[in-house]
Amino acid sequence: MGGGVAGLFFANLYGDDLEVIEKNDQAGRKLLATGNGRCNFTNLNLTLDKFHSSGKDFYKFALEKYDNHDLINFLNDLGILTTSLPSGRCYPQTLSAKTIRDILYLNAKGEFIFENEVRDIDFKNHLVITDKAKIHFENLVIATGGITLPGSGSDGKIFDILRHFHKVTRLSYGITNYKCQNPLSKKAKGVRVTAMARLFVDGKFIEASTDDVIFQNYGLTGTAILDLSNYISYALLDKKEVWVSLDLLEAYPEEKLIEIIKKLGRENLNKTIEEILMGFLNEKLIIDILNRVKLKGKTMASSLTDGEIKNLIRTIKDLRFKITAINDEENAQVTIGGIDTNFVDSETFESKIIPNLYFIGEVLDVDGACGGYNIQWAYSSAKACAMGLLAKHREEINVKNK
Ligand SMILES: Cc1cc2nc3c(=O)[nH]c(=O)nc-3n(C[C@H](O)[C@H](O)[C@H](O)COP(=O)(O)OP(=O)(O)OC[C@H]3O[C@@H](n4cnc5c(N)ncnc54)[C@H](O)[C@@H]3O)c2cc1C
Structure with a gap:
């Protein structure tokens, strides 16, 4: 369920015996909006402290086993050249999210069933019920995302269904x-x-x-x-x-700035504090800063007391x-909260409550920081889940053959 970023990764990593049910008429719509259209897909400085989840260290296994280098290699193997900024943020060489979306879709295995919105799940009869069809499943992977950018498809309605059989933590916007x-x-x-x-x-x-x-x-x-x-x-x-x-x-210590202001005041007897600060700050900020310390812009810099100068500098350094x-919920980039990860296996992503049910990506209560960490999570969780399911199938075949 869900042909977004996590669903696309999963469809590349799993195998042909797969149907992806997506309510939009295309896969990876949100992916197109990521990184201002450039897709910041991971970060060279990946560390676990960039993530948060209800289950302690829930994300550790997947992120350590299928880390940023694994993701970069995976994309390179698909023929997507990649690049990075000094901040560690990684992008496709084309700087276009569409490159990643299109190539992931081109290489995806299985069948995509578009324009089908999941309205219910019948676990007894192993059926996903959409607005148009009833689709049978053996294993069900839920990759329906969170509540941000609802126009992209992840409008959060799915949580009303998921709540009937799994705990959903508080939802907010990050x-x-x-x-x-x-x-x-x-x-x-x-x-x-x-x-x-x-x-x-x-x-x-x-x-x-x-x-x-x-x-x-x-x-x-x-x-x-x-x-x-x-x-x-x-x-x-x-x-x-x-x-x-x-x-x-930040680059100037408080004492140094106090000294500089005093010196400039002494050497520029005809200059106001507003004029002196023009070399320190964007001029559109000066009046606000002076208002906060109750100083008038036209006050001569030379007439300021030591206390006034100290107060002024402290405000500039501690505004x-x-x-x-x-302020902006709809355009937030990640969901805070989701499926409570205390009830999900952190290695296979299988539900601890309902067998053969899996969750990957942002639908889980895992949020990463700004800088490529959430797409990395979509990948790491999708890969751990795909590898777990493939291992399960191999075991089933071995048992049958014995
Ligand atoms: C503006 C913006 C910029 C971002 N930039 C970055 C970035 O640069 N780097 C980064 O790491 N992260 C970024 N993110 C976060 C990242 O996009 C998400 O974490 C990621 O898309 C989550 O992947 P997902 O597959 O779990 O969910 P989604 O990508 O949201 O996919 C969920 C899919 O499920 C489908 N779906 C939902 N409900 C149903 C239903 N009932 N029936 C059928 N289908 C359904 C949706 O249509 C959607 O296609 C950004 C997010 C936003 C909003």
């Missing part, structure tokens, strides 16, 4: 942007800076990321925020207090935003 209680003013809208973003939950430091931050009317977005996103979404789900602090001048809610 790798997305956030509303703040105290966003910057309209003047700063769209300004992109490179900053260190530090996340604090209930006052405790959690994680930091240095990358792009973009100021919006609603709050914050940009790669650094997406990097922290899954932690933020979990904290919001738990109704915790969430703050992001931005260091807009705080209280995060109140997820």
